[in-house]
Amino acid sequence: MPLPFVGRRGELAGLRESLAEAAAGHGRLILVGGEAGIGKSTLLRRVASAADGFALAWGHCPGPDETPPYGPWTEIVERLAGTGRGEAEHLPPPFGAAPGHWTLYERAASLGQWLASRGRPLLLIVEDIHWADRGSLDLLRHLAPRLPAWPVLVAATYRTDEIGRRHPLWQLLPELTRSGASRLSLGLLSPEEVTELVAAALPETPATEELARSLYARTAGHPLFVGELLEEAARRGRALLVDEPLPQTLRQALDAKLGRLPDEVRGVLLGAAVIGERFGYDLLARVTEVEEERLAEAVEAAVDSHVIEPVSADGSVFAFTHPLLREALMGGLVGGRRRRWHHRVGQALLQEPAPDPDAVAFHLTRAGDPRAWAYLVAAADRAVELGELQKARAHLEQALGLLGPGSSGRGEVLLKLGNCLLWEAPERAASLWREAEEAARSEPDPAVAVWARHLLVERVLAREPADWRERVESVMAEQAAMLSEPRYRALERDLFGRCLGAPRAGLLLVESLALGGDPETAARQLEQLAGSASADDPDLRESVMLLLLLRGRLDEASALCGKAAREALETRDYRNAVRLKAIQLRLVLIGGAERPDEVDAVAAELQALESQARHRSGYAYLPEGRSLAGVYHYFRGKWQAAWRDVVEAARQEMGTYGAPLAYHGALMLLQAGDVAGARALIDRVPPPRPDAPVPLGNYLLVLPHALRAEVHLAMGEVGPARRWLEAAERWPALGASPFFRAVVRLAWARYYWKTGSGEAAWHAAVEALVDARSVGSSLIAIHAHRLLGELAADRQDLEAASKHFGDALELAHRCRLPFEVALTRLARGRSLGSTPDSREELRAAVELFRQMGAEPAEAMARAALAKWEEAGARHPGAAAASAARLPDRLTPREAEVVALVALGLTDQEIAARLFISRKTVDRHLRNIFNKTRVPNRAALAAYATRHGLAG
Incomplete structure (x- = not known):
């Protein structure tokens, strides 16, 4: 029984005001909090129904540890893109297929620019962010302060009873508030609001106020409890469950709802609950193994009972109408029965052409399946590619826990876990790489062993120069022998995002020679390396620029940067194009300052490229309104722009x-x-x-x-x-x-x-x-x-x-x-x-x-x-x-003007040279003519020569 919307008048008015502001181009983030079943989603559905002229999209976080990387944001992009999926292809993964490796900040900037350029005001609703992955929360953190400049209203719900002091969201909420987000905390319904709800839901029921008082006394105004009991009262056709005990927990209310379903429907819903809050019909069919006609009837019955609802136009994807319904179903599964269900889901997922590694890893892990570690590693690889190092670390830590000493695959897990911890915990990373090298020798897995040695040499042993050169050359030799092996190349892509095509340790040797004061030998080594390496590898290009810079060949380094930037732009690699153009600008400022027109041109190219990157792909190094040309602005005297782009x-x-x-x-x-x-x-x-x-x-x-x-x-x-x-x-x-x-x-x-x-x-x-x-x-x-x-x-x-x-x-x-x-x-x-x-x-x-x-x-x-x-x-x-040293009581500034007149400069040129206005130059000249009593500029030039003032 659909219940009428009552109460929440102040909250509803505030949200509608925010809608109006967003329609005018001034969006914001609104955090809607409250305990489970308090009415957060109901309130936002009400707001969404009044969002005329807005494009609407919902994103969901299915449950603890089940939200895939950037899951709710991916769902939002898919809904906004609709059938025109190609329009999102220029976004970074997982939203699109833009090339390159993206930091979290870059990914957030790209998505934000794409959202802001939709052409219509947006209302984005992100459900249950207390279950969000860390990447989704970080996206929210980066987007929040920028929303006031965009026609985008984001409303995110979270359960206040699900987050403790150590929860990431608990720590993030104050920062979001400081960034301009509004927090809306929903409480219980008041006695008056419960009375209004009863009167609207059961208008024919006598003693409405008495019934409402009874309901309020038993539920304390909890909307979900009130709604469930009202629905039961309407079904039974009597006043209310006066003689029956009031449910003491939310689980009891949900059990009452689920208990009215036939056994076969509940059995199907058990399979759906194990799959997740959202589930596909085809996957449900494989998991439950129920005959097609009976499965369709069970799903239809569950929809009619408002337990699940379709979330796709073709009816292929469904979701539970409330996450607590799924939780109640899962609560009935214990021990081996729950593990068997997870195993069935995992097996069904593996039958798909391209199974989601996160989902497979989740279910196989809970099923106790020994194959889980491999999918945890695959899920970690995807998280690293998306910049989600914390999520990758969690997957790898879990995989490591499944692999005891001597287990196959342990070396790879140790290797990749160390790579995730490189900046956060370098000492532990070094320890993990040493352990990976040892594990790889016993497995055996020579590719893991050589990459462990490479990372140790690059990240750790570079601080121990005694035998560092010999270690680098040893790793180079091993890599040279393995270049064609698929396992070696796959690990290189996982660790570095690309394959060099030559021993990657050779770049370490080039840098070592160059920084060790032997750039000539470094250059010969680099030339030899470049003969077999991929010419467009960024790391190789960086080594070339390093050598040019160390030799003081700033112009050549600048030209190389410009060429590389153009090549990156041709392949739509906007991230590297912008980065390289910014390096070129710094080089021409340092080495080509006497060619100011060239400096101005490079600065203009950079700013145009930044704008192009933002509008074509959503990518930007800095937020909208800021530029990497800040250093140029500083030297050109544009202090406010420089302050914004550099200091701030x-x-x-x-x-x-x-x-x-x-x-x-x-x-x-x-x-x-x-x-x-x-x-x-x-x-x-x-x-x-x-x-x-x-x-x-x-x-x-x-x-x-x-x-x-x-x-x-x-x-x-x-x-x-x-x-x-x-x-x-x-x-x-x-x-x-x-x-x-x-x-x-x-x-x-x-x-x-x-x-x-x-x-x-x-x-x-x-x-x-x-x-x-x-x-x-x-x-x-x-x-x-x-x-x-x-x-x-x-x-x-x-x-x-x-x-x-x-x-x-x-x-x-x-x-x-x-x-x-x-x-x-x-x-x-x-x-x-x-x-x-x-x-x-x-x-x-x-x-x-x-x-x-x-x-x-x-x-x-x-x-x-x-x-x-x-x-x-x-x-x-x-x-x-x-003052007596200057003739005719000229001031030093007037003497400067005299000298510039003697050089033949015009008033405009003098003004530009002295960084003063033309009007000020004219005033100085009038004073000079009065003091010197010369009739014109030619006479003033002769005066300058006579008195030693000519430049």
Whole structure:
């Protein structure tokens, strides 16, 4: 008997308001909680019926440990895509078939973009997330803060009586709330609402209020209890079960409902309950082995009794109308009877053309079938492919528990479990790989043994350099002998996502040689390896770029990145296309800054590619509204965009791109004077201590080493700064890499200056400048010139200081780097003491930072200007003496304008060069003509030459 909807008026009004906001483009996540049977689904069905103009899709979590990876989200995508399944093909697995390997964050971004681009407002209802897999919960976590920008309303139900303090959802709920989610907790019906329900359900029943009071007294207003008893009252045609005891638990109420079904129907439903909350008709037929006509009648009877309902248009898939009905059926199965049912389901699943490994593993495990471990491993492999390492780990831990010492397959399980634990528990991972190697020798399974040795060499023994080279070469030889073996190749795909086609340990040898200071031998080894390897393997390409970078061949590395990005785009591998284009942008900023048009073009290509990736495949490294071009924005003086794309992004979890973001964000904050903020970001980049060994492959960590030293120097901590610099010096490839050497030399120069060793500081800065020039890095050259200017001013060599500051400014102008211009003018202003020249430079720096919106840097410059004002008030004579050095009382800024006029620049060109407005240039020129009493620009150029002001 369908029951009328009563109560929940406040909750219903709030949900309808959220629907209206979502229709206007401002969605949200609503978490609907309450105990089992409280009416969560009923409330949402009511809301769904009023969602005019919305596309509606439901996703379900069937039960404990039964939800497949991303199960509810996969169901939602299937329902939204409908018969047009091809439109979801560009999504990552399991939603589509997009190529590449996707992190959880990338998968969430892709799905979110796809949902937001459906063309209609969406109402998505995810049922029973207390049974969700971890990946589905993480997707919810990533989507929640972005929903306010999309026309997508997500309502997720969960049982409050199913989650304890250790439950993943318990720990996630506060974070979801902080991200903007609303929590709606449903309670019991009030006495008045029970009365309203009784009156609406049984309008002909006398003494409605008395009956309602009795019901409320016995049920405390629990909607499911009330509904079941009302239905029974209607069936019997009498007031209510007054003389019968009220069910004390939910199980008793459900048993009463199920007990009214014929025995044959209950038998069929037992098979359905073992299969899961959702089940296919054909699978049910194989499991129950009931004759077709009788099975159809039993299913129809169960539908008529509202125990199950069809969830597909063709009637091939059904679901229990309430999960508790399934639980009640399962509760009647104990011991060997339950195991036999699970065995029947497992056997039936294995008859399917492509059985779901999660489902097969679930049932075979509960049946005690020895084959379960193999399907647990298959389910783990799929979870790894989808980025679900925690789920994979759980499957592999379970499989390991089924395999005793000496069991076939134990080595593979140990190998893959260690791979899942690599970052979370590296010591245990190493132990598991050693155990896997031992197990593989006894099984025997040589492919497992060689991959265990490879992972040990790559991840563990790289920290033990004594005989590391010999171990790598030994593994290479073993791999070379096994390249054609299917078992070896299958394991390589499981572990690395692809097959190299050559001994993968060879890439370790290339990196070892390169980072060990022998790039020439590394290059020969790489050339030999590339002859048989897959040319488009990302790891191989990374090794080539590493060698180019270490040799200082930044332009070639940049060109390779651009070519690789284009190739990735041609194969619709948007993830690698975006990543490689972002690397290319960093390389052209470092090495091609004097070709600003090229830098602008690469930045534009990156941003266009990011947009294309989001709209074509839903893929993005960063959320909507953010770009990997943040570092470019920073150098181009677009501070707000850089802050959003670098600093704010680095403060969030950004997966594999988090370390570069943290490095660039820390550099940005340090240069802007926010030392504490820089320290917080750089501490996110491993290793955490200067004495910690740099893992093989993390060659860029020499940059955070130097930056950490500079942060400590800014905080006045010279001891820690020296330890970080010494750690950077221990990096073997430093001597062979002029680019990295220049970065470290600059940090050493600042250290020497801070500790009073001016001569050592000067020599270190000069060496940095030489290295920067050798690799064509204008950006590092600007930093070196600026520091040399400060050092020269510190030792009163004003001619040298003027030259280096001038060179830094000239380079910064030529490269169109306004932030570097402002930093140089600030440094020059600080170095000139209490003179009018100094004041003009500081004022210019303040104005430039203000125009860029760089508030922290502007505050730093204003503080320096305030310090000048204080000094000028104490020593006014010094300011007057400095002003006397310029003719006709010209200010330093006016002298700059005169020099640029002498070069033949127009007002617009002068404005661009000085990063001021054209109106300001015009004002300066009027003042200059008044002071110098020259009639025109030609005369002013002659004036500049006569007074030594020409550039």
